[in-house]
Each structure stands twice: as structure tokens, then as C-alpha cells.
Amino acid sequence: MFRRTRIFVLVFVSMTLSASGFAQAARGGAGAPDLTGVWTTYRAPGAAARGGGARGAQPELPLKPAAKAKVQEYQNLIAGTGDTPGGYCLGTGMPGSMMGSGGYPMEIIQRPDQITIVYEAHNEIRRVYFGNRIIPEKDRLSERNGYSTGRWEGNTLVVETTKLNEQVDQRYPHSDKAKIVERYTLSEEAGAKVLTAEMTMTDPDFYTAPVSEIKKWSIVPNGFLMTYECNEPMWLDRLEALKQKKSAQPTK
Amino acid sequence: MRRISITLAAILMLWSGIPALAHHSAALQDFTKRVEISGVVKAFRIMNPHGKLLVEVSDPKGKREIEFETHSRNNVYRSGYRDGMIKPGEKIKVTIAPNRDGSDGGYVVGFETAKGEKVGLDPAGR
Numbered sequence: 313m314f315r316r317t318r319i320f321v322l323v324f325v326s327m328t329l330s331a332s333g334f335a336q337a338a339r340g341g342a343g344a345p346d347l348t349g350v351w352t353t354y355r356a357p358g359a360a361a362r363g364g365g366a367r368g369a370q371p372e373l374p375l376k377p378a379a380k381a382k383v384q385e386y387q388n389l390i391a392g393t394g395d396t397p398g399g400y401c402l403g404t405g406m407p408g409s410m411m412g413s414g415g416y417p418m419e420i421i422q423r424p425d426q427i428t429i430v431y432e433a434h435n436e437i438r439r440v441y442f443g444n445r446i447i448p449e450k451d452r453l454s455e456r457n458g459y460s461t462g463r464w465e466g467n468t469l470v471v472e473t474t475k476l477n478e479q480v481d482q483r484y485p486h487s488d489k490a491k492i493v494e495r496y497t498l499s500e501e502a503g504a505k506v507l508t509a510e511m512t513m514t515d516p517d518f519y520t521a522p523v524s525e526i527k528k529w530s531i532v533p534n535g536f537l538m539t540y541e542c543n544e545p546m547w548l549d550r551l552e553a554l555k556q557k558k559s560a561q562p563t564k
Numbered sequence: 565m566r567r568i569s570i571t572l573a574a575i576l577m578l579w580s581g582i583p584a585l586a587h588h589s590a591a592l593q594d595f596t597k598r599v600e601i602s603g604v605v606k607a608f609r610i611m612n613p614h615g616k617l618l619v620e621v622s623d624p625k626g627k628r629e630i631e632f633e634t635h636s637r638n639n640v641y642r643s644g645y646r647d648g649m650i651k652p653g654e655k656i657k658v659t660i661a662p663n664r665d666g667s668d669g670g671y672v673v674g675f676e677t678a679k680g681e682k683v684g685l686d687p688a689g690r
Contacts, residue, residue: 394591394592398613399613399614401612401613416638416639432638434613538637538638538641538642540612540636540638541611541612541637542611542612542613544611545609545611
């Protein structure tokens with residue numbers, strides 16, 4: 313009798329757990345941690361704002377010789393100019409946008425079927441799709457931030473990104489075969505939310521081994537992002553040039 | 565309103581000839597050094613990815629206009645800048661990271677207006 317009851321309880325509990333897991337996946341993480349908010353580069357509680365200047369020395373990336381040559385060719389091209397994609401109002405692209413984003417804050421807007429990440433720098437936006445929002449691979453277009461799909465593994469958000477453009481103009485160069493997996497977890501320090509992203513990039517064309525890094529973010533209570541308008545000065549200059557050209561033309 | 569338009573137009577005219585796409589990373593300046601320069605504001609353009617500050621300077625090299633680069637509109641704002649703080653015709657004291665090649669100009673890491681308003685700029689953003 314007791315044995316039958318135990319089996320029944322076990323089956324019931326197991327069915328309930330798997331049904332709740334299925335429901336969570338089907339709802340795109342309803343009941344999952346809420347990542348919504350404005351986040352800035354992590355600083356320990358009570359620590360001063362991060363100072364400026366260049367990053368510290370980075371470990372050498374396990375680039376294949378051909379990839380290393382491509383990166384070097386790009387470095388030679390821009391040497392002495394100070395030119396960067398950002399200088400031309402172009403976003404960083406993954407995984408640089410997530411791992412760096414120029415030190416500017418980012419905003420996460422979480423819906424059950426889509427998480428939208430807005431990086432203030434260059435108004436760069438990523439969309440992470442869940443469930444029925446995910447379109448077939450054949451319908452996806454390549455871009456600097458790729459195409460991202462998400463799923464919840466317990467309280468961990470797992471984001472997979474593919475369909476990336478080949479990029480040698482960022483801290484993590486990669487080919488269009490690159491695949492990036494990010495695992496996001498929430499924690500708390502001194503009563504404040506901390507978001508940790510563990511990133512692993514694999515790329516059979518560019519790398520001999522996976523590239524991994526961890527980035528942490530601190531919540532900004534009641535924080536806001538500013539618009540990063542970058543092209544208006546160029547447009548105003550264009551109008552001014554047209555005006556000058558027109559006024560220089562002889563009147564008929 | 566008309567005055568604002570005229571001022572904006574005047575600033576834009578002052579900046580004509582500066583290529584809009586001539587934005588650079590901070591690699592051209594030496595951020596281990598600081599130099600203070602005083603002068604008169606000729607024009608200020610707060611914009612992304614970098615702003616431009618044109619200052620008339622008189623020093624032993626002579627009287628001339630020097631163009632400085634500032635951080636982005638967003639970071640200048642976060643550092644404390646508000647509209648109208650820097651006006652053409654007013655004195656200004658800028659602290660810069662000088663150009664590595666020793667030429668005029670550099671990257672503005674702080675400034676003090678004629679009214680004594682001080683703003684320090686974090687060159688890496690926040």
C-alpha cells in the first residue's frame with residue numbers, strides 16, 4: 313500500500329515538475345528572473361566609478377594563422393589614424409557589444425517571447441527571441457550582432473547567437489561561422505542586483521580553441537539611457553555644404 | 565528662438581571645413597599627460613561620437629585657433645555639462661591630454677568656464 317502510494321507521489325511530482333518546466337519554456341521564461349532594467353559595468357559596492365584610459369592587457373586570442381593575418385592587415389590599415397567603427401557611428405557588433413559597449417550603460421526590456429537589449433553606445437540593439445518568435449535559419453540575415461535565440465535553463469538565461477558578419481574590427485575578431493553562447497545569471501550584492509554574463513565563442517575558421525570571458529553588470533536604480541544621436545552633425549554639415557554650393561552659383 | 569537659430573547657424577558655419585567623419589579614437593593622445601590651456605571659445609559642438617571645441621589661444625607661439633576633441637555628447641552630459649555652459653566669446657580653461665606628436669590640440673579631460681563651473685570628463689565613458 314505504502315509502496316503504491318510512494319510510486320504515485322513520485323510520478324505526480326515528476327509530472328508536475330516537467331509540466332512546470334514545459335510551461336516555463338513555452339511562456340519564454342514566465343516566472344524566470346526579471347532582467348529588466350538599466351545596467352552599467354560592474355563595480356563592487358562602495359567602489360568609485362571606473363576610471364578612464366585603455367583596458368588592461370588582454371590574454372592573446374587563440375587565432376589561426378590566416379585569421380591572425382586578416383586582423384593584422386586591418387590593424388596596419390588603421391595604424392596612426394585613430395579610426396574606429398564607432399568613430400563612424402557604427403556599432404561594435406557581437407561579442408564586443410556585450411562584453412564592452414564602450415563603458416556605456418545598457419537597458420534590458422524583458423517580455424516572455426523576446427528580450428531586447430539596448431546599448432547606449434551607438435544605439436546598438438539586440439533582440440533575443442524565444443519560442444514561436446524564432447524564425448527559420450534560412451530566413452535570417454547576417455549582421456554585426458547576429459541572430460539571437462534564448463531559452464531558460466532553470467534561473468539561467470542561455471542565449472545563442474549565429475549569423476554574424478565576419479569582423480576583424482573589434483576586440484574579439486571572428487568569421488561568419490562564429491557561434492556565441494552567453495549564460496546570464498542574477499545575483500545580489502549588498503542589496504543590489506548584479507548580472508553576470510559568461511560568454512563562449514567558438515569559430516572553426518578563426519580559432520583553435522573556444523574564447524571565453526565573463527562580464528558583470530550592476531543595476532542602476534531608476535537609471536535611464538540617453539539617445540546616442542551620431543549622424544545629425546554629418547547631415548547638418550551636408551546641408552551647410554549644399555547651402556554654400558548654391559550661394560556660390562551665379563544667379564540667372 | 566531666432567537668436568538660438570542664428571547662434572546655431574554661426575556655430576555650424578565656424579565648423580564648416582571640419583569633416584564630419586573626421587572622428588578618431590583616443591589613440592592619438594597621450595593620456596598619461598595633462599596640459600592646461602586658457603583661451604576664448606570660438607565654437608563648441610556637443611555631439612557623438614566626439615565633440616569639438618574650438619578655442620582662440622595666445623601663447624609664445626602666437627595667436628591662433630586650436631581645435632580640441634571632447635568625449636561624446638552623452639558622457640559630457642553625464643560629467644555635468646548642461647546646455648549653454650560653454651558659449652562662444654567667453655573665456656575657458658581646458659585640461660587636455662595632448663597629442664602624441666606634439667601638434668596643437670588634444671583630448672579635453674576637463675574644463676572650467678568663465679563662471680567658474682568645473683566639469684571633469686572621463687575619457688573612457690561610464
